[in-house]
Amino acid sequence: MTTETDQSSEEEALAERARARQALEPGERFPDLDLPDHTGRARVLSELSGGDPVVLVFSRGWWCPKEQTYLRRLVEVQSEFEVAYARIVVVSVDPSEVQSAFRAGLGARFTFLSDSERRWLPRLGLLEASDTEHHPYRPIAFTLYPDLTVHRRYAGDWYWGRATPEELRADMREITRNVRPDWEPE
């Protein structure tokens, strides 16, 4: 039996998911995720941005061969991000200690955020419903302005939908050119 209260809270949840989905489109402000990082320390996305552009990658998890392959591609470009004042942040449902081991194995130096409690997963509406074993995130990536405004979204459910290093470079160039007034010094 469904009570009025149940119906009301369900409607609120639906409305929140609709708002969250809208916030994931270009031009909208991405939610300021608060999650533990790969060391277990509490982090906030806006703080990780630190005023720089961000590539925010939602990843299924360490077990997925597509993720293992794709994250190695991100590792290939991390040196560029480190000298270009831009950030890479990966979110998955892996626990922090698993992310820490996976990150070390990849040779990654960027930050992983753990949503093992799946606090943000339903709010963002990014559940990969077909994986009933892990209940992970869909492989969706966003390029973000320093204020977390979405620049571009990449749906990577099919591997070829993922952002290539060249596309990430192009996005970072576009964002940086837009936010740095001294892009071309007088």
Next chain:
Amino acid sequence: MSPAPFTWMWLADGRLSLEGRPGARRFGVDARCLDGVAVPDAYVHLCALEDPEARIPFDQPEVQQVRRDAYAWWIPLLGEDLICLSTLSLDAVHYGGAVTVARSPRRFRDDPFARLFPGRVLRSDLFCSVDPPPGPVLERYAGAPWPGGRFPAAAAPDA
């Protein structure tokens, strides 16, 4: 430009101080490490020397690699022990050392910054807790110690 994201510390007779005195060596340090509620009696791994000749250009590969190591494994190794860390700048060009501040000294023997200048353990009431940096490996402004500062806030252009 934002205000200079660093402040000065002085080293003399094996002690760090916020007040300069004749003969003490002056270092720039990430201002956030000193701008807040200090953690009492913290352990400081000071990898710097009082010798004024002990300096390396920031852009040398060994300085860059130590910062990559900090992201890759030094910060994760310290975990919750970490209070803050900062390189110590001498001027617009030169690295003079680093401080890693922690709640325990148990990991200090692994400090990658000790590859550049040897480390020693001090106790201090000066440093406060700062979230570990997620990047970059470079200074943002000439002479500003890593990882301090940020560029002026810039919003996305209107769609």
